[in-house]
Amino acid sequence: MLSYRPGETFVHRLDPRSKLLVQFGLAIAVFSRPTVPVTAAATLLTLGMLAAARLSPLAVIRAYWVVVAVLALGPVIAGVALGPPWFRFEPALRSARAVVRIVPLLFVSAAYLTTTPVRETRAAVQRLIPGKAGQLFGVGMALVIRLFPVLYQDISEVRDAIRARGGERRPFYVRARLLAVRSLERTMDRSDRLGMALRARCFAWNPTLPPLAFERRDYPVLVLGAVLTLSPLTLLL
Amino acid sequence: MSQEYESVDLVGDETVKQFTGAVLIAALTAVLAQLSIPLPGGLPPFSLQPFGMFFAGLLLGPLWGGFAWALYILVGIAGVPVFSNGNAGLGYVLVGQGTGGFLVGFFAGAVVSGAIVHRGLQPRSLASLSVPMQAAGCVAAVAVVYAIGVPWLGSVLGLPLTRAASIMAPYLPLDLVKLAVAVGIVGGGSLATR
Known part of the structure; x- marks a missing residue:
C-alpha cells in the first residue's frame, strides 16, 4: 500500500496544488489523445517524476498489482471470440493500447501519494x-x-x-x-x-489555515500542468 | 504587542447537523468499502460499499449526499486508503480495476436518489416520505451507477459496450439483492427515525 513518506526531494517540496494540476492535466492529455507517441511520452515523463520522487516503478506496480493484473486481462477479454478463430488480435490490440494509457496515471498518482502529506492536500482543496x-x-x-x-x-x-x-x-x-x-x-x-x-467549540467559517505558498520551483511545474490540461485544444487547430 | 481582532462567523446549527451527517456517512462508506461477505460457489464477494450511496441519498438529500461522496473520493485522492482493498490515489479513482467509473457512479447515484426522494436540495424527514418513493430513489441510484460505470469500464479497457456489460453482468444480481436489502431497511422504518 502506498502512503506518504517524508523526504526532501524536489517533488516533496513542490506545492500540492502544482502536483494536483499535473495529475489532472496528465489524465486529460492521455485520455484525449490515446496514441502511442502520447502514451510513450507520458510514461517517460512520469518515470522522470518517479525518479525525482525517489520511488521505484516496480514498487508502484507491486502496490497496485491487483489493479494491474485486472487491467492486463482487458486485452484477453477483448480478443476472445465465441466462434472461430476463437481469438481476434485487432480488438485485443485496441484494448492493450487503452490499458497501457493507465500506466502513467498510476505512476503520477503514486508519486503524488508518496510525496504529499494528507494535510497538505486538505489545505490545497480548501484553497x-x-x-x-x-x-x-x-x-x-x-x-x-x-x-x-x-x-x-x-x-x-x-x-x-x-x-x-x-x-x-x-x-x-x-x-x-x-x-x-x-x-x-x-x-x-x-x-x-x-x-x-x-x-x-464555536465551529466557524473563518478559522486559521495551514500556510501554503508557491515558490519559484513551482512555476515550471504549474506551466507543465497547464500545458497538459490544455493539450486537447491542439486537436482543434 | 499587536493583536488582531476578527469577528467569528459561526456556522448555523442546521448546516452543522447536515455537515456532520455527511462527514460520518463518508467515513462509514470508507469502512463499508473494506468489508464484504464471502459467498459460496465462486461468486464475487458481497461488497457493502453501495449502502454508503443509498444512505447518503436517502438521509442527506442530493446536496449533502453528494457532498458526503465527494468528501470520500477526495480523502482517497489525498492518499488515505479508503477505497476497496485499501487502495488510494487519483489513479484508482480514474481507472480502479477498470471499475473507477463506479466510484463516480456512486457519487452521481447518491445525488440522483436524494433528488428523487427529497425533491429539493434540503433533506426532509424520511418519516414524511412514502416508502415507494424511497425505493424508487434506490432503483434510480443503481441504474445511474451502471449507466456511468459500464461505459467507463469499456473506455478504460478499450472494450465495446456489450463486452463491458457482459463483464459486469455477474455483479448485477448481487446489486439487485443490495437494492432489495436497502428497500427492506427503508420499509422497516430504521431510517425514518433519523
Whole structure:
C-alpha cells in the first residue's frame, strides 16, 4: 500500500496544488489523445517524476498489482471470440493500447501519494474550492480521516457481536441488513455527538489555515500542468 | 504587542447537523468499502460499499449526499486508503480495476436518489416520505451507477459496450439483492427515525 513518506526531494517540496494540476492535466492529455507517441511520452515523463520522487516503478506496480493484473486481462477479454478463430488480435490490440494509457496515471498518482502529506492536500482543496464550500471540504476531509479508524472499530464490534450471536449461520442478505442497520445507528449517534462538539467549540467559517505558498520551483511545474490540461485544444487547430 | 481582532462567523446549527451527517456517512462508506461477505460457489464477494450511496441519498438529500461522496473520493485522492482493498490515489479513482467509473457512479447515484426522494436540495424527514418513493430513489441510484460505470469500464479497457456489460453482468444480481436489502431497511422504518 502506498502512503506518504517524508523526504526532501524536489517533488516533496513542490506545492500540492502544482502536483494536483499535473495529475489532472496528465489524465486529460492521455485520455484525449490515446496514441502511442502520447502514451510513450507520458510514461517517460512520469518515470522522470518517479525518479525525482525517489520511488521505484516496480514498487508502484507491486502496490497496485491487483489493479494491474485486472487491467492486463482487458486485452484477453477483448480478443476472445465465441466462434472461430476463437481469438481476434485487432480488438485485443485496441484494448492493450487503452490499458497501457493507465500506466502513467498510476505512476503520477503514486508519486503524488508518496510525496504529499494528507494535510497538505486538505489545505490545497480548501484553497482551490472558493468560499464556504472549500471551508466545509477542508474541515470535512480532516474529520473523515480522523473518524475513519474510529468507525472501523465501531463496525468491527458490530460484526463481532453479530458473529457471537450465531450470525454466521444466517443468510448473507440478513447479515448484510443487520450489519448495515447497526453500523448506521452507531454512525448517526457519532454524528449527533460530533455536531454537539463542533457547536460547543464555536465551529466557524473563518478559522486559521495551514500556510501554503508557491515558490519559484513551482512555476515550471504549474506551466507543465497547464500545458497538459490544455493539450486537447491542439486537436482543434 | 499587536493583536488582531476578527469577528467569528459561526456556522448555523442546521448546516452543522447536515455537515456532520455527511462527514460520518463518508467515513462509514470508507469502512463499508473494506468489508464484504464471502459467498459460496465462486461468486464475487458481497461488497457493502453501495449502502454508503443509498444512505447518503436517502438521509442527506442530493446536496449533502453528494457532498458526503465527494468528501470520500477526495480523502482517497489525498492518499488515505479508503477505497476497496485499501487502495488510494487519483489513479484508482480514474481507472480502479477498470471499475473507477463506479466510484463516480456512486457519487452521481447518491445525488440522483436524494433528488428523487427529497425533491429539493434540503433533506426532509424520511418519516414524511412514502416508502415507494424511497425505493424508487434506490432503483434510480443503481441504474445511474451502471449507466456511468459500464461505459467507463469499456473506455478504460478499450472494450465495446456489450463486452463491458457482459463483464459486469455477474455483479448485477448481487446489486439487485443490495437494492432489495436497502428497500427492506427503508420499509422497516430504521431510517425514518433519523
